[in-house]
Amino acid sequence: VSGEGEAGSPGAPSGDLYVVIHVKAHEKFDRIGDDIIYEVPITFSQAALGAEVMVPTLHGKVKMKIKAGTQTHSILRLKGKGMPHLHGHGQGDQLVKVVVETPTDLTDKQKSLLEELDKLSGSRSKGSKSGKGFFDKMKDAFENVVSDDCSGPVDS
Numbered sequence: 001v002s003g004e005g006e007a008g009s010p011g012a013p014s015g016d017l018y019v020v021i022h023v024k025a026h027e028k029f030d031r032i033g034d035d036i037i038y039e040v041p042i043t044f045s046q047a048a049l050g051a052e053v054m055v056p057t058l059h060g061k062v063k064m065k066i067k068a069g070t071q072t073h074s075i076l077r078l079k080g081k082g083m084p085h086l087h088g089h090g091q092g093d094q095l096v097k098v099v100v101e102t103p104t105d106l107t108d109k110q111k112s113l114l115e116e117l118d119k120l121s122g123s124r125s126k127g128s129k130s131g132k133g134f135f136d137k138m139k140d141a142f143e144n145v146v147s148d149d150c151s152g153p154v155d156s
Contacts, residue, residue, distance in 0.1 A: 001018075031083065034084070034086075035093050036058060039099050040055055042066060043103075064078070072100035074097075077093050
C-alpha cells in the first residue's frame with residue numbers, strides 16, 4: 001500500500017506497506033489458479049453402472065451424474081463453481097477427480113459374483129500367456145508383495 005509504511009527520515013515521505021497473505025490448505029479442496037479440485041470416491045459398481053453422487057462445492061452441495069463406464073482419475077467439470085476471478089467477472093470451475101475405490105473385505109458371495117463377472121467379461125483372452133483373468137493376476141500380484149511402503153505421495 002503506497003505511502004502507508006513506516007515514516008521516512010525527517011522531511012521524507014512514508015514508505016510503502018507490503019501485505020503478504022498465505023492461504024491455508026483446505027481439508028477437502030485443492031486449488032489451481034481459480035479452479036477448485038475435489039476428489040470424489042465412488043464404488044466399482046457406481047463407476048461401471050453410472051450413478052448420481054453429492055459433491056461439496058464452495059457454494060453448497062450439488063448432485064453430479066457419473067456416467068456408466070467412468071474410469072478412475074477421470075476429471076469432471078462443474079462450471080462456475082470455483083474461485084472468483086481476481087481481476088474481472090466470473091469464477092473458475094470445480095474439477096472433480098473420480099477415484100474408484102477397490103473393495104478390500106469381500107464376502108464369499110461378492111467374490112463369487114466378481115469371479116462370474118470376470119468370466120462373462122471375457123478377460124481371459126486367447127492371447128494371454130498365463131490364461132489368467134484380471135482378478136487372478138491381481139491376486140497373484142498381492143500375494144507376491146511382501147512389504148510395501150505406501151506412506152509417501154503418489155504421482156498420478
